[in-house]
Amino acid sequence: MSRLRGAGLMSGGLDLSGLGAALTAGGRSSRFGTDKALARLGGRTLLERAAASLEGCGVRLLVAPPGRYTLAGWEEVPDTRPGEGPLAGLEAALAAATARRGAGWVALCGVDQPALTPAYWAALWAARTAPGALAVQALDPQGRAQPLAALYHTALRPSVTALLDGGERRLRRAAPPEATVTVKGLPETFFANVNRPEDLAALARRLGAGETP
Numbered sequence: 720m721s722r723l724r725g726a727g728l729m730s731g732g733l734d735l736s737g738l739g740a741a742l743t744a745g746g747r748s749s750r751f752g753t754d755k756a757l758a759r760l761g762g763r764t765l766l767e768r769a770a771a772s773l774e775g776c777g778v779r780l781l782v783a784p785p786g787r788y789t790l791a792g793w794e795e796v797p798d799t800r801p802g803e804g805p806l807a808g809l810e811a812a813l814a815a816a817t818a819r820r821g822a823g824w825v826a827l828c829g830v831d832q833p834a835l836t837p838a839y840w841a842a843l844w845a846a847r848t849a850p851g852a853l854a855v856q857a858l859d860p861q862g863r864a865q866p867l868a869a870l871y872h873t874a875l876r877p878s879v880t881a882l883l884d885g886g887e888r889r890l891r892r893a894a895p896p897e898a899t900v901t902v903k904g905l906p907e908t909f910f911a912n913v914n915r916p917e918d919l920a921a922l923a924r925r926l927g928a929g930e931t932p
């Protein structure tokens with residue numbers, strides 16, 4: 720559906736209190752080798768950095784195995800299907816958000832995107848008002864949609880459950896194309912993603928050189 724440019728949207732307010740936040744942190748970090756949520760960049764863990772970008776959200780849910788992390792101000796939510804991937808994490812997040820606040824929008828965020836900021840989420844939040852929208856996703860400068868740093872409406876919960884029940888595990892299938900708004904024009908720095916130790920080392924070098932993140 721419609722495509723909106725990020726640049727203009729970013730001048731809007733940064734009030735994220737109407738948005739629910741869900742950090743999905745139940746992964747295995749198999750490519751990283753150790754738990755990447757606890758890896759450090761610029762004096763903070765990757766989990767803390769991702770959480771900071773969503774601090775202004777009205778409800779904050781940490782979808783992870785119980786007791787694995789402590790994150791002040793975040794409510795632990797167990798996976799409904801542990802180890803089944805971020806699509807299952809989204810299912811748990813939408814169910815928990817609905818139980819806490821009723822119908823509304825949820826920001827789904829992985830632990831491994833340490834350069835996200837409130838401005839990123841505000842740009843997506845501003846785009847949610849497009850008629851018929853049930854998901855909002857940013858496009859990176861290469862035009863790739865970012866399902867792990869995206870907004871999903873709680874109305875998607877039954878279809879996410881149906882996908883999982885049918886054996887689907889790809890998160891990108893959660894956003895129906897006809898009901899997905901895409902936001903482009905956001906700065907490339909937002910899209911840094913840590914999968915391997917060398918990804919973190921490259922980011923640390925950029926940080927040392929005075930660049931964001």
Ligand SMILES: Nc1nc2c(ncn2[C@@H]2O[C@H](COP(=O)(O)OP(=O)(O)OP(=O)(O)O)[C@@H](O)[C@H]2O)c(=O)[nH]1
Pocket residue numbers: 743744745746747748749750751782783798800801802803804805807808828829830831867914
């Ligand atoms: N709640 C939940 N989150 C998950 C699950 N699997 C992956 N994630 C999270 O989804 C995000 C992106 O996942 P990946 O980059 O694939 O992370 P990962 O699975 O830990 O790493 P790899 O094993 O290297 O693929 C991270 O924040 C993960 O913690 C899961 O089963 N449940």
Ligand SMILES: [Mg+2]
Pocket residue numbers: 746747
């Ligand atoms: Mg994975």
